[in-house]
Amino acid sequence: MKSINLNFKLIIIWCIILCSYGCAPKIAPLQEITKESSLLDKIIERDTLKVGTTTDFLPFTYTNPETSNYQGIDIELAKDLAKSLNVNLLIVKTSWPTLLADLENGSYDIGMSGITINLKRQQQAFFSNPMRSSGKAAIARTEDQEKYTTIDAINTPEVRVIFNPGGTNETFARDNFPKAQLILNEDNLSIFQKIANGEVDVMVTDAIETLVQERIHPELKAINPDSPFNFFEMAYLLPRDVVFQAYINQWLNLRQKDGTYDTIFKSELERIPYLNKTQSPR
Numbered sequence: 461m462k463s464i465n466l467n468f469k470l471i472i473i474w475c476i477i478l479c480s481y482g483c484a485p486k487i488a489p490l491q492e493i494t495k496e497s498s499l500l501d502k503i504i505e506r507d508t509l510k511v512g513t514t515t516d517f518l519p520f521t522y523t524n525p526e527t528s529n530y531q532g533i534d535i536e537l538a539k540d541l542a543k544s545l546n547v548n549l550l551i552v553k554t555s556w557p558t559l560l561a562d563l564e565n566g567s568y569d570i571g572m573s574g575i576t577i578n579l580k581r582q583q584q585a586f587f588s589n590p591m592r593s594s595g596k597a598a599i600a601r602t603e604d605q606e607k608y609t610t611i612d613a614i615n616t617p618e619v620r621v622i623f624n625p626g627g628t629n630e631t632f633a634r635d636n637f638p639k640a641q642l643i644l645n646e647d648n649l650s651i652f653q654k655i656a657n658g659e660v661d662v663m664v665t666d667a668i669e670t671l672v673q674e675r676i677h678p679e680l681k682a683i684n685p686d687s688p689f690n691f692f693e694m695a696y697l698l699p700r701d702v703v704f705q706a707y708i709n710q711w712l713n714l715r716q717k718d719g720t721y722d723t724i725f726k727s728e729l730e731r732i733p734y735l736n737k738t739q740s741p742r
Contacts, residue, residue, distance in 0.1 A: 497701075497703075498701060498703035498704060499569060499699060499701045499703070499704040500701070500703050500704045500707050501703075503545060503547060503569060503704075504545060504546075504547060506547075507547050507548055508547055508548045508549075508550050509538075509541065509542045509545055509547050509548070509549055509550065509569055509570070510550045510552050510567070510568040510569045510570075511538040511541075511542075511549065511550070511551055511552065511568060511569065511570055511571075511572050512552045512553075512554040512559070512562055512563065512567060512568030512569075512570070512571045512572070512573070512697075513530070513532075513534060513535065513538070513551060513552070513553065513554065513571070513572055513573040514553070514554055514555055514556060514559070514573045514648075515530060515553055516624075516647060516648040516649050517532075517573055517574045517648065517666075517669065518532065518669060518672045518673070518676075518732065519532055519533055519668070519672050519725075519728050519729055519731075519732055520532045520533045520534045520572075520573060520574030521533075521534050521535055521572070521573050521574065522649075530551050531728075531731070532728055533574075533724055533725055533728045534572035534573055534574060535551070535572075536724045536727075536728065537572065537715070537721070537724060538551070538572050540715065540720065540724075541570075541572075541708075541711060544711055552567055552568040554567065554568065554571070554573075555626065556624065556625065556626035556627035556648075557625055557626030557627075558626070559571060559573075559575070559581075559626070559627075559697065560581060560584050560585060560697075563585055563697060563698075563699060564584065564585075564699075569699070569704075570696055570697065570698055570704075570708065571696060571697030571698075572696050572697075573697075574666065574668075574694055575587075575694060575695065575696065575697050576594075576627075576628045576666075576692050576693070576694055577590065577692060577693050577694065577695050578628060578692070581697065585697055585698060585699060585700065586697075586698040586699065586700050586701070586702075586705050587695040587696065587697060587698060588695045588696040588698060588705065588708045588709055588712055589695065589709045589712055589713065590693035590694065590695045591693075591694055591695055591696070591712060591716075591721070592693070592694050593691065593692070593693045593694070594666050594667050594668055594688065594691075594692060594693075594694060595666075595667050595688025595689060595690050595691050595692060596628075596629075596632050596664050596665065596666065596667070596688050596689045596690050596692075597664065597665070597666075597667040597670050597682060597683060597684060597685045597688045597689065598614065598662050598663070598664050598670070598682075598683040598684075598689075599652070599655065599662065599663050599664075599665065599669075599670040599673055599674065599680055599681065599682050599683065600655060600661060600662040600663075600680065600681060600683060601655060601656065601658070601661075601679055601680060601681070602678075602679060602680065602681040604661065604662070605681040605683050608661075608662045608683055609683060609684060611636050611637070611689060614636075614637055614640060614662060614664070615636060615637045615638065615639045615640050616639055616640060617639055617640065617641070618641075619637075619640045619641065619661050619662060620640070620641045620643055620659075620660040620661045620662070621633050621637050621640045621641065621642055621643065621660070621661070621662055621663070621664070622643045622644075622645050622651050622654060622655065622660040622661075622662070622663050623642070623643070623644065623645065623651075623663060623664070623665075624644075624645055624646075624647060624648040624651065625644055625645075625646065628692070629648075629663070629664065629665050630644070632664055632689075632690075633664060636664075636689075637664075643660055651663055652673045652676070652677050652680060653677070655677075655680060656677050656679040656680055664689065667682070667685040667686075667688045668685075670682035670683070670685050671685050672729070672732050675732055676732065696708060696712070
C-alpha cells in the first residue's frame with residue numbers, strides 16, 4: 461500500500477511540473493532579442509552613429525566661430541564613441557525644448573550635450589551612468605557679485621533673471637524666482653553679453669558654464685560655483701534600449717578609467733579663452 465501511495469505522489473508531482481512548463485511564457489533566446497531589437501546592431505548595420513547635440517553649451521558643445529565646426533567635450537567624446545563602434549559619426553543639431561521629442565522620433569541615437577539627469581527626462585528615456593556632477597550657480601556683473609549669493613537675494617521684484625527655454629535653467633528659474641522679473645531668451649549664447657551690457661542682472665546655470673563664461677567675459681563673475689544652489693549629475697541621453705545602454709556605460713567606464721575623459725575635458729577647457737566675446741558661437 462505504501463508503494464502505491466508513493467507512486468501516486470510521484471505521478472502527481474510530475475503532472476504539476478509538466479503543467480507548469482507548458483504554461484510558462486515562451487522566452488526568446490538572448491541572441492534573438494539583441495539582434496532584432498537592439499539599437500546597437502542597427503547602428504553597426506547602418507555604419508553611422510547619430511549624435512544629438514544642442515551646440516550652445518560651452519564647454520560641452522558649441523560651434524567654433526573661426527572654423528564653423530562643432531567643438532567641445534562631448535563632440536570629442538562622440539568621435540571616440542563612433543571610433544569604438546567602427547562607424548561614421550553624424551552630428552544632429554537638436555535643442556533643449558525638443559531634446560526628448562527628437563530622441564523619441566529617432567532623429568538621433570544618443571544625446572551628448574552636457575545633459576542633466578532629472579526625473580522628468582527619466583520618465584521618457586534612459587541615461588548612461590553619470591559622467592560628472594554639478595549644480596546651479598549664479599553669474600552676474602563683477603560689481604554685482606555680492607548681491608546674488610542666495611536664492612532669496614535673487615528672488616526679489618527688482619532683479620532681472622534671464623534664462624534659455626526648455627531645459628533645467630528655465631525650470632530652476634521659474635521654481636525658485638517667482639518674485640523676480642523672469643526674462644526668457646530664445647538662445648543660450650547671447651545671454652552672457654546681455655548681462656555684461658546691463659540689459660539683465662543675473663543668470664543661474666550650471667556651475668561649470670559660469671566658470672567658462674567668466675573667462676570669455678571679464679566683466680562677469682561666477683558666484684560661488686564651488687557651493688552651488690543644488691546638486692545634479694550629467695549623463696548621456698539614450699532611448700529605452702538596455703543593450704545599447706550597456707555598451708555606452710562600458711565605453712564610458714573605460715574612457716573614465718584610462719584617462720581619456722579627463723584628457724579631453726582639460727584640453728577643451730584650455731581652448732575657451734581664445735573665444736572672443738564678440739564672436740559668440742553660432
